[in-house]
Amino acid sequence: MPVTPAVAADDLTVALGGPPVLREISFAIDPASYVGLFGGNGSGKTTLVRTLLGLVRPEAGSASLFGTPVGKFRNWSRIGYVPQRTAVSIDAATVGEVVASGRLARRRPFFLRAGRADREATDEALDRLGISGLADREFAALSGGQQQRTLIARALAGRPELLILDEPLAGIDVESQESLAATLAALHDDGRTLLAVLHEPGPLGPSLQRRLVLDQGRLVADEVSA
Numbered sequence: 001m002p003v004t005p006a007v008a009a010d011d012l013t014v015a016l017g018g019p020p021v022l023r024e025i026s027f028a029i030d031p032a033s034y035v036g037l038f039g040g041n042g043s044g045k046t047t048l049v050r051t052l053l054g055l056v057r058p059e060a061g062s063a064s065l066f067g068t069p070v071g072k073f074r075n076w077s078r079i080g081y082v083p084q085r086t087a088v089s090i091d092a093a094t095v096g097e098v099v100a101s102g103r104l105a106r107r108r109p110f111f112l113r114a115g116r117a118d119r120e121a122t123d124e125a126l127d128r129l130g131i132s133g134l135a136d137r138e139f140a141a142l143s144g145g146q147q148q149r150t151l152i153a154r155a156l157a158g159r160p161e162l163l164i165l166d167e168p169l170a171g172i173d174v175e176s177q178e179s180l181a182a183t184l185a186a187l188h189d190d191g192r193t194l195l196a197v198l199h200e201p202g203p204l205g206p207s208l209q210r211r212l213v214l215d216q217g218r219l220v221a222d223e224v225s226a
């Protein structure tokens with residue numbers, strides 16, 4: 001039986017108002033796998049992730065999430081997106097508030113107060129990332145590693161099956177990188193699909209099952225780890 005990929009690109013070409021920045025990209029990521037997406041500055045990693053999330057419309061080809069073309073995909077609670085920490089600015093919010101905001105897409109109707117399920121999922125995500133003790137601290141006052149854990153917990157609070165992380169270890173001290181890598185490996189061991197955008201494998205390297213490499217908008221390598 002063929003497996004429905006968690007995320008797939010089929011002959012994607014993307015231009016952002018100029019020459020293509022992604023050309024004829026195809027791959028399919030199986031559920032429960034852990035994949036690194038590599039490439040140098042400007043190689044197209046962020047554009048590819050934005051296209052997979054339906055934020056950028058391709059010139060040609062298509063992207064799909066759990067077998068549904070991204071333009072028709074509605075079940076966004078299945079996806080957790082962790083943006084680059086340095087691109088995130090959060091003032092005057094505590095860690096607990098940031099993580100609880102990860103439940104908003106799950107609330108029905110949207111304006112209802114957080115219910116027990118929301119509080120449980122928030123507590124579970126804080127616990128899983130080892131930051132329960134920081135819940136009342138201001139996000140902006142935390143270390144880089146603690147902020148990154150908070151952003152991952154926010155994504156996890158929605159109980160996603162697929163986590164897409166943009167440079168999850170960037171700007172974090174080496175010791176924190178190691179412990180964060182172990183936490184991400186544990187999230188994968190639970191059966192989640194992880195797609196991490198990376199400049200270099202670093203401490204995540206040993207956990208990765210597959211490496212996709214972009215160079216100047218082309219997929220130049222798709223390697224399964226030994």
Ligand SMILES: Nc1ncnc2c1ncn2[C@@H]1O[C@H](COP(=O)(O)OP(=O)(O)OP(=O)(O)O)[C@@H](O)[C@H]1O
Pocket residue numbers: 016017018021039040041042043044045046047048
């Ligand atoms: N909004 C935009 N309009 C036009 N070109 C863009 C836009 N955003 C990015 N680009 C160009 O698209 C190419 C790919 O950029 P992208 O940000 O996807 O690369 P990246 O691999 O994520 O780089 P980095 O590691 O530096 O974040 C680059 O040449 C960039 O200059």
